[in-house]
Amino acid sequence: MSFALALLAAVGGGPSLDVSPERRPTNVVLIMADDLGAEWLSCYNPAAPPTPHLDALAAGGTRFTRCFSQPLCTPSRVVLMTGKYNYRNYVEFGFLPPEERTIGxxxxxxxxxxxxxxxxxxxxxxxxxxxxxxxxxWGFDEHLLWQLSRRPGHGDKGPRYWNPKLETGGAIRRSARDEYGPDLFGDALLEFAARDDDRPFLAYYPMVLTHDPFLQTPETGPPTGKAQADPKHFPEMVRYTDRLVGRIVAGLEAAGLRENTAILFCGDNGTHPSVVCPTPHGPYRGGKGLLNDRGTWVPLIVSLPSRVPAGATADRPVDFSDLLPTVCTLAGVPVPPSSGENGGDGASPFAADGSPVKPPRTAAFVWYDPRHNARINQQAGAFARDGRYRLYADGRFFDAGDPLDPAEEELTEPLTDEQRRVRQSLAAELARHAQQGGGLPRASASGP
Structure with a gap:
């Protein structure tokens, strides 16, 4: 079924909910793009190709300019799912311990x-x-997923884009050659959201876009003949990501759900290093896998009409441990405690009424030991980052400046009084995590 037909079917079977805001629980749609740094959104970078739907989402909500993820996909997903830093529950690449309590x-x-x-x-x-x-x-009633498992009889993970291999309810979902995975996920999400059910919903959409292989999208049609994956297709893939977000917003509006649905959009790590984006400072090469801003600076947009401030820009640092408590707070769901076996590590930047929490968080924290392969593991380490400065666990101190400017200046003595004060504050943040069990990975903290 086409996306348009699925949307019409979903809207036709839309829920009959009480329209009074004070009596309706808040729904959540959490969208996370794959390998998409903030530099590729035009609401973050005026030199980037236009992303009008994401820009509109940001204009209707709050755009965070200092959101930092893990540098690689699985580490970020483990933090998002559990609200815990990797030193508390990250075991190996591609795996979440089954005993973990998740957002689901x-x-x-x-x-x-x-x-x-x-x-x-x-x-x-x-x-x-x-x-x-x-x-x-892990708490999810329904799923349509790529790269769910490699259980007996299911073979390898198969393609994610054209003619994808997807799983739902323990079975393989067969697709046609001209079916595009991102469209199928969008169909499933809207059908789920608009179902006639009195209960509120959480719809988590970890996108397959914009990860390699870099292939053309339905914008130009299925690859034919000798068409090859090529980074030249990346801008088109970003456009399609933007278009999918616009379709989801439109589908929620058509089903009468938008006003009472919090939408969050983020990326899981920096862009692939084969991709270069223009910026006012010059070319910006993706840094996926690195612990600097090129690998960890990602978009975070939060929109909830009538509650989250519209058109706002938040420069306060946030990291992925904050995402679970953020959606809980906006949805009216009890936030897991900040300590104990099932506790999380983050805090929502919003109060229940959508107003900013004060005082704001002063530093984001990233602990990274991917345990994936030798090349990537060389980047293992940790850092604390405020709005301007980054201190690595090995003691190196950087003026990171504007995240849109990939140049970072390493600072050594003599430091200014402000720099010395900030370094001391960031060192205290690192020490706090070390005391809580965040022993530092042995490899170097930063890459090029």
């Missing part, structure tokens, strides 16, 4: 319908993990 668990326990649509990459790589292959084990 938290929302399902609060009475929400829960669904996940897109890229999973959390159930391990083989049949030796039979207890960790079903999203229902």
């Amino acid at each position: 668990d938290v929302f399902r326990e609060a009475g929400f319908r829960t669904g996940v649509f897109g890229k999973w990459q959390l159930s391990g790589d083989g049949p030796d993990r039979p207890d960790a292959i079903d999203p229902a084990d």
Whole structure:
């Protein structure tokens, strides 16, 4: 079914909910793009190709200019799903320990319908993990996923874009050659959201876009003949990502759900290093896998009409541990405690009424030990980052300045009084995590 037909079907079967805002729980749509740094959104970078739908989402909500992810996909997904820094529960690449309590668990326990649509990459790589292959084990009632598992009889993960190999309810969902995975996920999300059900919902959409292979999108049609993956297709893939977000917003509006649905959009790590984006400072090469801004600076847009301030820009630092408490706070779901076996590490930048929390968080924190391959593992380390400065766990101190400017200046003595004060504050943040069990990875903290 085409996206348009699916949208019409979803709208036709839309829920009959009480329209009075004070009596309606808040829904959540959490969208995370794959390998998309903030430099590719025109609301962050005036020299980037236009992303009008994401710009409109930002204009109707709050845009965070200092959001920092893990430098690689699975580490970011583990933090988002659990609200915990990697030193507390990251075991290996592509795996989430089955005993972890996730965002799906938290929302399902609060009475929400829960669904996940897109890229999973959390159930391990083989049949030796039979207890960790079903999203229902982590609180999701429904799913349509790529890279869910490699269980017996299911073969390899297959393609994510054209003619994708997807799984739902323990079975393979067969697709046609001209079907495009991102469209299928968008269909499933809107059908789920608009279903006739009195319960509120959490829809988590970890997109497969804009990860390589870099292929043309339905904007230009399925690849034919000798068409090859090429970074030249990346701007088109960003445009399609933007278009999908616009379709989701329009679908929620058509179903009468938009006013009472919080939409969050972020990226899981920096852009692939084969991709270069123009900026007012010059070319900006993606830094996926690196601990500097090129690898960790990602977009974060939060929109909830009538509650989250519209057209606002927030320069306060945030990191991925803040995402779970943010959606809980906006949805009216109890935030997991900040300590204990099931506790998280982050804090929402919003109060329940959508107003900014004061005082703001003073530093984002990233602990990174990917345990994936030798090349990527060379970038293991940790840092604390405020609005301007970054201190690595190995003691190197940088003036990171504007994240849109890839140049970073390493600072050594003599420092100004302000720089010395900031370094001391960031060192205290690193020490706090070290005391809580965040022993530092042995490899170097930063890459080029």
